[in-house]
Amino acid sequence: MNGFIFAGNYFVNMSEIEKTSFYGTSLTEQHAKHELKVNKYTPINRAELEPKRRRLLGPSEFWGEYHTQREALDVAFQRSSSSLHVFVYQNSLGFRKFIVSHPEIYWQMDKYKPPEERCSYEVIPDGAPCHLYFDLEFETDLNQLKNGARMTKTLIDIFCAYIAEHWDLPCKRSNVLSLDSTTDVKFSRHLVFRLKNVMFKNNKHVGRFVKTVCANIRQSLFVDIHSSSVNNILKNFSKEDVEELFVDTKKGRKLFVDGGVYTRNRHFRLYKSTKWGKNSHLTESSDSEYIPSTKYRDKELGTFLDSLISFLPDNRNLSLLEYQDNGSVDTTEYSKECLSQQIQTQLSLKSAESLYPQIDKFILDIVAPGKIRDIKVVMNNQKLMYNIADYRYCANIGRQHKSNGIYWVVDLQKKIAFQKCWDPDCAGFKSIPKQLPLEVHFQINDEMDSLLSSMPEPEVCPVTTNNPSPDIEDDDLDFELLNIQINQSKN
Numbered sequence: 001m002n003g004f005i006f007a008g009n010y011f012v013n014m015s016e017i018e019k020t021s022f023y024g025t026s027l028t029e030q031h032a033k034h035e036l037k038v039n040k041y042t043p044i045n046r047a048e049l050e051p052k053r054r055r056l057l058g059p060s061e062f063w064g065e066y067h068t069q070r071e072a073l074d075v076a077f078q079r080s081s082s083s084l085h086v087f088v089y090q091n092s093l094g095f096r097k098f099i100v101s102h103p104e105i106y107w108q109m110d111k112y113k114p115p116e117e118r119c120s121y122e123v124i125p126d127g128a129p130c131h132l133y134f135d136l137e138f139e140t141d142l143n144q145l146k147n148g149a150r151m152t153k154t155l156i157d158i159f160c161a162y163i164a165e166h167w168d169l170p171c172k173r174s175n176v177l178s179l180d181s182t183t184d185v186k187f188s189r190h191l192v193f194r195l196k197n198v199m200f201k202n203n204k205h206v207g208r209f210v211k212t213v214c215a216n217i218r219q220s221l222f223v224d225i226h227s228s229s230v231n232n233i234l235k236n237f238s239k240e241d242v243e244e245l246f247v248d249t250k251k252g253r254k255l256f257v258d259g260g261v262y263t264r265n266r267h268f269r270l271y272k273s274t275k276w277g278k279n280s281h282l283t284e285s286s287d288s289e290y291i292p293s294t295k296y297r298d299k300e301l302g303t304f305l306d307s308l309i310s311f312l313p314d315n316r317n318l319s320l321l322e323y324q325d326n327g328s329v330d331t332t333e334y335s336k337e338c339l340s341q342q343i344q345t346q347l348s349l350k351s352a353e354s355l356y357p358q359i360d361k362f363i364l365d366i367v368a369p370g371k372i373r374d375i376k377v378v379m380n381n382q383k384l385m386y387n388i389a390d391y392r393y394c395a396n397i398g399r400q401h402k403s404n405g406i407y408w409v410v411d412l413q414k415k416i417a418f419q420k421c422w423d424p425d426c427a428g429f430k431s432i433p434k435q436l437p438l439e440v441h442f443q444i445n446d447e448m449d450s451l452l453s454s455m456p457e458p459e460v461c462p463v464t465t466n467n468p469s470p471d472i473e474d475d476d477l478d479f480e481l482l483n484i485q486i487n488q489s490k491n
């Protein structure tokens with residue numbers, strides 16, 4: 001797993017050129033100067049010294065860039081004591097990058113970008129505690145008489161009433177941060193319910209809660225709740241207000257609440273970010289009644305931190321709200337140890353498996369009785385690097401090395417595998433490639449498709465087609481792997 005930890009430092013080196021074009025030169029220079037300063041104090045292993053620095057100087061300065069979400073989430077979990085968070089952005093060339101950093105550091109980098117390039121999202125990690133959040137929207141031309149601001153207020157009041165009823169917690173409009181990116185054609189808001197020392201257990205519980213309340217709202221239109229004897233929270237709201245929450249869409253009439261934002265590892269747009277090419281940034285709604293519970297000297301930073309759905313600063317008094325499938329509710333105390341243990345177990349099970357079990361087996365058969373120590377996804381998801389343990393046969397010298405190990409590289413595009421070597425004498429060597437078995441080809445094609453389909457919807461972050469991914473040369477691979485090697489030997 002060490003490869004993951006150092007991957008962060010390494011990707012920063014690799015991506016300087018892209019960062020320059022993305023953040024602008026001056027900011028990249030600033031960051032480089034800062035890096036230099038940090039490295040002066042921690043010339044050998046920055047990671048080891050990090051907790052001490054954080055206590056002395058504020059948030060962790062860690063900054064890692066990754067091509068895959070899995071890698072980024074793993075790194076953030078492994079360093080969860082540093083309150084790191086996973087963000088995703090699309091750069092000016094249309095590539096997506098996953099960033100692991102403390103939110104305060106991310107904000108400092110993000111706020112200097114040109115507005116049209118602020119296209120960042122928070123990753124809401126599967127299983128992580130999160131606040132109640134909403135994505136509200138409707139098309140203006142289909143709903144010209146609708147008052148979105150009033151509808152938002154009604155919705156907030158309804159959910160506050162349910163929270164009070166289920167968990168006996170006071171909840172008011174002043175607890176709800178309302179962000180707006182409405183345009184001429186679309187009403188669009190994000191809501192974040194910020195209850196002090198309270199979060200939901202994870203976004204599955206949020207999703208169940210939201211869906212159940214929305215179902216009640218729909219039902220209330222067909223049943224005359226006001227004259228029935230059944231106790232119903234919605235009795236406290238006028239029928240007109242509740243009815244107004246339904247909007248016309250091209251697919252019929254429905255609630256203006258997007259029920260699709262509670263899926264695994266969901267991406268949720270950041271404060272001051274825009275959908276790519278839309279130039280409509282999320283800002284605080286003019287009618288927001290939100291009162292922050294923590295005051296920051298930098299108000300913008302405060303709003304940014306409060307807008308994060310799943311950012312969890314060290315908080316030992318945190319209570320977690322649960323909403324089960326059968327509608328039963330509960331509150332549990334958050335236990336960091338327990339949570340990280342659970343996540344660690346998940347991680348260790350996955351440590352030496354890739355997305356392609358058949359390729360893993362193919363490599364294992366070649367290197368038997370050796371094992372796969374770890375697998376890295378490199379070159380923009382196009383290659384897999386298998387670090388091998390307990391087996392050092394190198395085709396370059398025709399025998400086993402005494403101390404240096406070997407690794408195998410799988411090229412998913414060309415569907416071949418070849419051996420390379422960590423021994424300096426074998427630098428640049430590449431064995432005669434082996435074709436991957438035919439049955440693996442289908443799985444690769446399938447996986448490539450599903451990788452593409454897991455990307456944000458094209459209208460959110462379209463991949464720029466006039467800037468195709470450059471051809472990956474083996475020289476680049478060598479450079480990339482060399483960096484990994486250097487970082488591993490530091491360890």
Ligand SMILES: [Zn+2]
Pocket residue numbers: 394395396397401421422423426
């Ligand atoms: Zn060798």
